[in-house]
Amino acid sequence: MYRWFAGAFMALMFVFGPIVFMFLSSFWNGVLALFTAGMIIAVVLFFICVNIMREQCPGILPDIYISWKWLPKWIRSLKPYDEFISACCTKAAESSARALSFTNRRNNSNTMNDNNRVEVEMERVNAAFEHEQ
DSSP: OOTTHHHHHHHIIIIIHHHHHHHHHTSGGGHHHHHHHHHHHHHHHHHHHHHHHHHHOTTTSOGGGSSSTTSOHHHHOSHHHHHHHHHHHHHHHHHHHHHHHHHHHHHHHHHHHHHHHHHHHHHHHHHHHHHHO
16 A cells, blocks of 8 residues: 555665664763663553553553554554655656656657658659659
8 A cells, every 4th residue: 555665664774774873873882872772662662562452451551542543643654654755756757747748749749840841852852753754
């Protein structure tokens, strides 16, 4: 459904992720890097635990954690990102199609002019040939 997600994931995990970790590791004694990594791990563990508890024992969880509807849509769904990327790709495709259409029209008109020139020249040659006979 979201074909662009694979490319975005690869870029995030293999380009931007290592850059961020290299940047964070350059700080004094790695304190900031450890703090940031600890916060990321804590958030991931929280979401994993809540998801497991939603399946195993939903009665223990507060009502707010029964569903993720309280989170903004851009956090809980890929749909807003898909709409944005699809709109950008559609605009790019339309502009490419428009440019290609313009180029094809220009090439076709040049071809037609060349064909007309050939026909006119052929008629002139035929008229000259008939006049000689």
